């Protein structure tokens with residue numbers, strides 16, 4: 001029996017008695033009940049499983065739980081501040097950036113990290129979104145309305161609007 | 163567009179938006195199911211042959227594992243006697259077994275042979291690895307030509323699932339030949355389009371449990387298709403099985419027929435285990451086993467007179483239907499009905515066949531047969547313009563169908579013909595074509611070109627389909643002041659529940675927030691027909707609007723008599739409290755059934771008449787840039803103008819158009835499903851690729867509204883038409899850029915290299 005893992009999930013320290021070799025995705029979904037993180041491929045291609053590990057986007061299907069031990073994980077459930085949505089979430093709803101929604105948690109998490117980090121502003125904002133989000137596949141939207149939403153969210157963040 | 167007064171025509175945020183961006187929306191795999199077992203499928207590895215039996219590794223611990231083969235089940239006994247009905251996934255035909263029984267015939271790779279359930283998915287997968295099916299291979303049918311030769315019979319003795327013949331302006335082949343011989347020139351081509359994977363990001367997922375009735379819930383487009391299939395499989399009555407859709411992570415046609423297979427498997431395992439069972443496919447399995455767009459071969463001849471007008475069109479369409487019939491006849495029907503294109507032609511002959519092969523069954527995918535034939539005719543029209551020395555858009559402008567013209571089936575177009583609006587919309591924004599040569603952003607030398615396509619798409623079911631289907635919808639006022647819209651149409655991301663709320667709210671004079679649209683379950687909602695064929699807004703939306711209008715009239719009549727004032731909610735709540743006009747369940751509701759618009763005549767025997775209640779129209783302009791060194795194609799501009807009748811929610815409509823556009827661009831230059839010996843050899847997202855954020859340019863979407871008089875507020879279909887034409891526009895742009903013809907999709911860099919080597 002290995003020692004339990006300690007992971008700070010969405011700001012709360014959590015202790016999980018899970019094998020360090022299990023996928024972070026499964027530990028989040030099965031052990032912690034955080035089913036907002038989705039599995040679309042299990043091989044690092046679709047980005048539906050994206051979470052933030054110490055603030056950086058990773059595919060949680062490619063990360064073993066042991067790698068998250070002692071570190072901070074943010075999932076889609078941790079983006080909003082209570083009922084107050086993150087700018088990325090709010091703009092995705094307002095601008096039609098979510099259709100079936102299965103890609104949306106991964107896109108929201110990745111985009112939140114990107115816009116909070118100050119990217120996707122200025123004249124080439126749309127090109128930046130296309131490059132920085134290239135690891136997240138959406139089959140429904142054709143991407144246009146998601147790009148609109150993320151650029152708008154980056155502007156909101158720049159203005160200091162939550 | 164004038165400013166809307168009510169909720170219709172406004173881009174209200176989708177009602178399920180917040181749940182989707184916060185992760186609160188529960189898809190099948192997210193739902194807690196106490197004591198659930200995990201099901202997996204043992205599949206064939208040969209394309210054709212016999213299933214001789216299943217070997218279980220004696221070294222494996224089978225104590226917690228249940229294995230089901232078809233010979234272990236009591237077929238014919240029926241559910242009431244603790245058994246099953248018939249071992250078929252019933253669709254149009256009953257030719258596809260739910261499980262191939264030992265001794266039975268295997269007809270494709272990845273065909274289900276046995277089922278396994280275990281308390282954990284890991285154990286179920288380990289058990290599957292400890293199973294070996296014994297199989298004896300036979301010669302397989304892997305091409306359209308082999309199927310038509312019929313040396314190996316897979317379906318009947320000719321391998322033809324279904325054929326159609328459309329004749330316009332001639333009585334027989336001799337007369338047709340006379341018309342074609344009179345042409346001043348004939349443009350001729352053979353076009354091949356490949357299989358395409360829907361690649362919904364939520365894989366197929368289903369669960370079943372027993373609780374009095376047999377319950378099935380999962381990711382699906384058509385709860386009543388699943389319901390119908392399970393009645394046959396279980397040998398039971400309608401009330402014995404309840405099918406519910408859960409939040410569905412994309413469908414695009416891929417969750418039209420295949421979910422019935424998972425439902426059958428979950429039900430079989432649940433009976434064997436005595437506990438709930440869920441099945442969630444792995445991505446590789448989903449790609450390898452489930453339906454895809456039909457590969458097609460289309461031979462097309464255009465006879466032109468000296469002025470370039472079309473005197474005769476001759477089309478021969480063959481679709482590879484795969485191993486079982488599934489929905490191929492219906493897909494083929496739509497393919498042939500669109501094959502002559504939206505152009506004037508006095509004489510048309512279209513022959514279509516769907517043939518059986520040993521590929522996994524091909525099936526529904528957005529566009530439903532029309533993208534394959536649209537690719538052919540829009541390449542042909544481009545070649546005709548080129549041969550005549552006429553600008554491609556000008557040629558289309560001259561010969562496209564207008565009101566008063568007739569289609570290939572003799573349907574006279576009267577209303578809602580968007581041709582001129584579409585042609586003008588594209589011409590207005592087109593601007594000058596890109597510079598022929600130059601450098602791309604990375605400094606590599608490129609060649610550029612521009613291509614166009616113009617097309618139409620019949621909205622709703624073909625011919626008398628809607629009448630036969632007789633879809634229903636119900637609107638119910640509830641004591642808590644809310645109004646529920648009950649319809650079996652599913653929301654798989656396309657926004658159905660939001661537009662239903664908008665339509666009902668508009669008819670009732672309420673805010674959309676007063677409307678709830680419960681998840682469709684067969685014990686709650688009436689059968690509105692399947693969520694397919696671009697029919698949800700136009701047909702079912704129309705039913706919702708009518709039911710709401712009827713309910714409002716009834717409530718207002720009562721309120722006027724009873725002297726009750728206030729809005730609909732106040733009056734309906736008072737009427738419910740007074741106990742007036744309630745149905746057996748104590749609800750105040752109205753159910754309406756589909757009624758065809760006046761003057762619809764369709765003859766199924768001759769394939770003549772009004773094939774569709776109306777058509778959507780679209781035009782596409784694509785600019786491409788080809789890297790001269792790598793032959794990589796970049797789509798640098800894509801303008802798509804689509805006539806949707808009326809955009810009930812413009813942002814949702816734009817999202818539909820853009821999503822379809824990118825699937826079409828992907829089909830044109832990226833998306834390739836490779837078969838070898840009947841097996842998909844690229845069954846993973848790593849090499850069965852679809853467009854990413856970086857593969858497509860910003861899209862220029864133009865919504866055109868030529869109202870359909872019998873649709874709600876004028877709305878007609880939008881879901882499929884964006885898939886039909888962009889691939890032809892890309893191929894036309896590549897011919898413009900490179901001077902060589904590309905008559906197939908996908909057009910990959912190696913195809914371009916080969917074509918250029920051949921041309922030089």
Ligand code: FES
Nearest residue numbers: 041042044047061
């Ligand atoms: S599930 Fe992790 S990238 Fe697709």
Ligand code: FES
Nearest residue numbers: 100103138139140
């Ligand atoms: S919204 Fe469906 S995959 Fe992105």
